[in-house]
Amino acid sequence: QVQLVESGGGLVQAGGSLRLACVASGRTFGSYAMGWFRQAPGKEREFVATITKSGASTYYSSFVTGRFTISRDNAKNTVYLQMNSLKPEDTAVYYCAAGAKNGVVVLTRIMNVDSWGQGTQVTVSS
16 A cells, blocks of 8 residues: 655635645655545545546536636645635645545545545644
C-alpha cells in the first residue's frame, strides 16, 4: 500500500483559501485514484473530491462543487486540494485517500479506500 502524508491545513477566515497537499511514498502513485475526505467533530467521515489515476477526470461532492479543485502531479507523487470561498461549515479534519480500483466515482465510497493519510486540520472562522 501507498503511504500518504497531508499538509497545508490551518486557520483561515470565511471567504479565504487554503491549498492542501498529499505526498505519497513509493513508485506506484500513478496506479491509484486519489481523493479527499473530511470529518467534522461528532460527524461521520464524508467524501469531498476524487481524481482518476491519470488526472483526466474529477468528481466532487455537491457541497464543494465550484469552490474546491482537486489536481495531481504524478511526477511529484502529489495530489492537491485547492479550497476557495471557505465557509465555517468546511471546518474539519481533511484526509487524503488512495484507491486502486478504476472509475471516477469509485473513490467516493470509504469502502474503496486502500490507504489513508493521518489528516490535516482545517478551521474556518466566521
